[in-house]
Amino acid sequence: MTDNWGFYERRAGNEQMRVLVNIGYKGTAPPADYSELLSVTVNLYPVRERSRNNKQVIVQLEELESKLEHWLKRTADAVYIGRINAATRLEFYYYLAGGKLSGETLRAWLDEQWPHRAQSYIKPDPEWEFYRFLLPDSLEELFVHNAQMIYALIHKGDKIAEPRNVYHWLLFRADEDRISMEALLQKQGYVIEKEKESQPEQEYPYPLVISKYEDVRLDTINARVRELHRLLDGRDGRYDGWGSAMKLSAANRFRRYMRRGKESAQSTLRRVFSRGQSQSNQNQPGKR
Template identity: 25%
Template sequence: MTLVKCILFSCCLLLSIAVLAQKDHWEAYIAQYEKGAGSTLVNMSLKEKAPDKQYPFLLKAGVRLIDCTAEGLPGKDDWDALYAISDKIKAAVNSLTPNIQAGTFSYQCDRMDYYYVKDTAHARAILSSVFKTSFPKYEYKIEIRSDPSWEAYLTFLYPNEETMEFMENEKVVMNLKKEGDHLNKPRQVDHWLYFNTAAERDAFVTYALHEKFKLEGKEYKQKSKLPFQLHISRIDKVDMDSITAVTLALRTKAKELHGDYDGWETFVVKD
């Protein structure tokens, strides 16, 4: 068996030329909305400084898809054009005002790029000219509004806790599958958590034992922000639905006790 350590991690997802130019941490995810699936590409790096009061205006610009899937997402024939459209939007916004690129959202055959900008003067006219001149086949949309609290980013583009859990677990499960694991057999899954006090850690241990987890160990990490480490394990399945239910419950309980859930590890099972 091959050991795969599954501590939560992040990666840069580079989906367009515009994003390739960035050094920020980008993530993509698909979530279900009122009318169907929506695909989001979001600049995760902005979370720590949001809202940035220097960029109080939200600028959204994009097009109505020509090649649209049954789910309302971009089809393969639109991608080259969408890359070019995003690059042109970025170049136009850069020429107009200091800005921060926040993300892209595709939903119900629309694809919109999101920016936070310092100034909106002439933005609509310049972008309209770009669309009409460079992409005359596409119906375009432009929205500009005040958003000093960055509500669009913090409560819409940025993934909620459940989506984040799914995203992180999906990366891990994909690695298991690449190693030849069919994910159909339960196996020991180890989990790591950190707490501010020994009392909070002990309260979590009581919860964990009640949920049939095994206590594997406790350590004190003196230089850590949350120094009281906890290691627990349980026999579980590791398909997406099963493991996400487990990790979300652990993360939620740890948060209640001012702690942090740090990830999980398991073995690849190939037979």
């Protein structure tokens, strides 16, 4: 099974959790023989107390995650299915084939490799119930998409903390629901974008485009999507995504301009070379 990782935020009571889950197993039956759930929980208090800054804490935890993953893969061919990051702890979860690894062996490795407090257990979970618990619900799936989009923007050089018009697309089954939603959203400070195009769908033929002037940091976008998802509750409509213009620094704009110029020149050269090859072939003896 190919790994396919999704990241989202989940609220459980008063606790905020950041979840990373391998959604590559979603919709499939649990792999044969992988009937045991392995958990390792790291207490973050002692790590922070002995580290000088947050960056150092992150480096230590990333090193532990990498070592644990490689050791479990090599030792027990374990399947890494996700982690939960909360304010006070970091939890790693794997599935094992029954009897592949003992709790004592895991405990000994942790004592040798990790200087701080960590708890661990191995227990039966043949139906992968905990994995189903980790999978995102409909709202959390939107958060997964948000994280992917914002990561792509950062990778392209977007200054995500800089405000801009952020557009959101909504779709409705009935026009009266769209009209009532327009009035509600205007009271909430949204701009109704009458001039923006939106493609209706057969089951949702009434689109609505709205906007807010704000940044596109993950916390901002997730809060906005959560709000719109809540406002849609009880109406026969659905949220259909968001988008915005990129905000690049001067250096990134210049690099993007140069890259496009280079790609255009390479494309032109390929066309010229292709035509030259074609003419050369036509001039060869025996060619018609």
